[in-house]
Amino acid sequence: MPSPRSRFPVELGSVRDPEAQVGQLHRLAAAGGPGWGLSRLLRRVVQVDGENSAGQTGLFLSALLGHSSAVQLLLTFGANPNHRCLDGSTPVHAGAFSGRRPVVLHLLRAGGDLRLHDQQGRTPRDWAEQGGARQSREVLELLELCRARVAALVHGGALAASASLGQLQASSVHHLCGSLWLPRLLRADGAPRQEQTRRPPQIPALGFGQLSSLWPLGLLTGIPLADPKELLPAQGEPDRTYESSSRTLMAK
Template sequence: MSSLRSRLPVELGSVRDPEGQVGRLHRLAVAGGPSWGLTRLLQRVVQVDGENSAGQTALFLSALLGHSSAVRLLLAFGANPNHRCLDGSTPVHAGAFSGRSLVMLHLLQAGGDLRLHDQQGHTPWDWAEQGGAKQSCEMRELLQLCRANISALVHGSELAPTASVDQLQAGSGHSLCGGSLFFLRLVQADRAPWPEQIRRSPRIPASGFGQLSSLWPLGLVTGIPLADPKELLPAQGEPDRTYESSSHTLMANLLWRGHPVTVRQLKAPGTQPDVLLADLQHCSTLHHPSLLLLMALSPSADLSGLCLLFEPVWLGSLHVVLHPQGPRAAGPRGAPRPVPGLLPGRLLLQVLEALLFLQARWRAHGGLSSHAVQLVRPGLAKVGSLEHGRSLHQRWLRPRPQQGYPWGGPGPGLPPPPELYPWLPLELICGDTPAATSDLYSFCILAQEVFTGELPWAGREGPEVKAKLEAGLGSRGELPGGLDHTVPFTPGFPTREASHILEAAGRESHEGRIPALS
């Protein structure tokens, strides 16, 4: 085992309780079986995506070591092929490193995504090259085949696996790995029936671009259609309302088949699309009137990225409205800019509706800020930017997911960037598992921003905010928004206020009145 670990691209984590259910699950995954023992353990109430100290799941470990039967079984019980470890890698990265094409085929047919990057910017293709396995040639051909399949499907051609391989082989002409014979061998090896527990769509070729359905026109299994990039046109007769959604993405008003939409896209083409992919993963499974509605997605011309098509946002984000020209343009203290059509209490109540829904699903938004609150139209605010979402700390109290997800539900999102630190509690900044009050902390910071019109922490940079939080104080004994206090700031203080606000919001919502938050 020591020689094996020395050749792995990452350090394997450890489990706090090796004799617990998650510990035994990881031990069987590393050993590759026996399958009857793994099946019996999975049939109990066990978290199939339980993590070790490195954030690695049993599926990651079995894929990394090339145990195809264990991979297949874990996927059958709902393991997430796109679950992110602490270093940003996924089971698809691990399967690519193993060099086992059958492992990769199982992962891709379960919805594995080849576009995701780890924290070093490496894709599964990079991990496949790093592995140097004897079967790396077959692995590269399989990845090329996935790209050819999805390209043909997006452009309106239905391809069977054999036809797509023949087309790919005709393009290369001198495949070293047997082309269609190799892929047919993989398909035949995968014909055994899957256990009843797996939730799969009708079979289509492995794509590597998430799990798709065989319905036509092509779409995600959750019912989100694909939009041809050529169908997105500039809005006619309307001003350009493009604004920043994050440090890497923009929101732009466009037309899709004549209908207005707001498109979330990368600032620079060709950059890593992980923020959009993580947002897509959560938006496609979490639906509520107070969450921004995802209408479609559009792959980029080279299929390496994508755009997310949301319902039209006519006013922009709350951050754009409150701070139209950056931090120094904020109004004087006590005179915040008004939000069109929304009293502060009503706006915050709509945000609370979204947070209550997420908490009912044992999820934390993980990145709530004025950037995430979208003013869809006068009088209506919705919450978006779900890419940082994570399961709450009480996740072991949650029953096994039964909502019909392609896998067990959305996994952990991306770590929040420093630009969001002024709105976040220390546990989210440090990447720890969020508590039920983590989003309420952010809500209180947001409420202060709404009522004062000032950026939290007086516009200080993220690293400085993190240092202040770790010290348990604001600068000169201030609260995060710069309001002078004679007592030191402690990270848990705003959550007590949030609890009162949450209780008041629930009472006033039931009675049909606006809570007195001022």
């Protein structure tokens, strides 16, 4: 387990038993692999989000140290990109600090949220600015692109955000387009498309949760308070689902 480094915005925690599964997981995640060893451990580890003394997970450590392949592997095995450490930070904060854009992309595609603050009120963007790595500029441009495209969606224009794609032409912009797309909500004359008004779409907005178009009222988005994987019905409990309004379906 690496010793805490002053250049990090937080101190790295420790694991009580380094030879236990969580200790091994944290050691491999912080080292970035090897991939086969991390994968073999993840196939038998019970807690992929097992915490150290600071509430940090293996995903947080690998993201903080910029290990893209380890981050991707941990996410594949169900690691939570929005897991809160004791200081309120998340793996998205850690990935932004690392200055590694592939790390941030993996986290955002897995549902990582750019709106969450740590206990000092800092967002992932604040951590990226504190990083000081040479790649931090690219991460900041990516975060600004995510924000600009969501802002364009809120204002009803999918085309307005497309110009900002030119900011990232130096590398994998075409690969990003699939994750950062915005549906055309308007016809050329500015009127809402008929199919959109009948059935508001659910839109995955990279870094900003799940958006629902409610034309012409605007957009709704939220931060889940509980992991959907933990919302399980009690044994033998009947399923109760009902409509509370024309746009709200309540499910137990």
